[in-house]
Amino acid sequence: DGGITQSPKYLFRKEGQNVTLSCEQNLNHDAMYWYRQDPGQGLRLIYYSQIVNDFQKGDIAEGYSVSREKKESFPLTVTSAQKNPTAFYLCASSTPGQGNQETQYFGPGTRLLVL
Amino acid sequence: AQTVTQSQPEMSVQEAETVTLSCTYDTSENNYYLFWYKQPPSRQMILVIRQEAYKQQNATENRFSVNFQKAAKSFSLKISDSQLGDTAMYFCAFIKYNFNKFYFGSGTKLNVKP
Numbered sequence: 001d002g003g004i005t006q007s008p009k010y011l012f013r014k015e016g017q018n019v020t021l022s023c024e025q026n027l028n029h030d031a032m033y034w035y036r037q038d039p040g041q042g043l044r045l046i047y048y049s050q051i052v053n054d055f056q057k058g059d060i061a062e063g064y065s066v067s068r069e070k071k072e073s074f075p076l077t078v079t080s081a082q083k084n085p086t087a088f089y090l091c092a093s094s095t096p097g098q099g100n101q102e103t104q105y106f107g108p109g110t111r112l113l114v115l
Numbered sequence: 116a117q118t119v120t121q122s123q124p125e126m127s128v129q130e131a132e133t134v135t136l137s138c139t140y141d142t143s144e145n146n147y148y149l150f151w152y153k154q155p156p157s158r159q160m161i162l163v164i165r166q167e168a169y170k171q172q173n174a175t176e177n178r179f180s181v182n183f184q185k186a187a188k189s190f191s192l193k194i195s196d197s198q199l200g201d202t203a204m205y206f207c208a209f210i211k212y213n214f215n216k217f218y219f220g221s222g223t224k225l226n227v228k229p
Contacts, residue, residue: 031215033215037158041221042206042222043206045216048216050215088158092160094215102148102212103148103150103162103165104217106160109158
């Protein structure tokens with residue numbers, strides 16, 4: 001079945017440690033996104049990528065990094081520079097500019113906790 | 116800049132009744148899309164309904180329908196015959212035509228009571 005997978009479901013980070021969240025899609029979508037969600041709040045855009053080997057900062061990119069080496073994959077690294085990383089992270093994908101493919105489809109999310 | 120406002124942080128409705136969630140947005144664009152997403156306790160974001168701004172007809176998906184008022188920049192969601200499984204956070208979202216960035220509202224928490 002086509003869809004978006006995120007792993008792990010739960011991730012624990014120690015102080016000063018970099019951690020990487022995985023996001024894979026088999027929907028053949030061009031664009032992929034990373035959002036952060038804090039308790040009781042909406043989604044904030046961290047990074048997005050329209051095509052392979054290209055990505056742009058969103059509204060809260062500081063302390064995060066991404067890569068887009070393959071169309072199917074868009075991993076997010078939470079670096080030690082991110083001082084408050086505890087949150088729920090959602091990955092999404094879409095194919096903008098193609099009629100009803102404007103819709104973003106989401107993965108199940110990763111919950112990151114700081115030890 | 117585009118903004119999306121959901122003015123109802125939390126709402127309750129009795130099972131089988133109808134409830135309407137409000138959303139307003141601000142944009143100078145003429146072509147865009149509007150969405151309602153549902154986030155149940157599992158936290159999976161699920162598309163509920165989608166509306167193209169150029170279409171005057173309001174979108175409908177089974178028990179879910181929208182009231183799209185383009186001039187007023189309003190996009191409310193009506194849930195008919197509410198079910199316990201409708202309990203979730205509901206997010207309104209906006210995207211310009213042929214653009215990548217979504218703008219999300221802060222969400223409305225809906226509780227369906229038995």
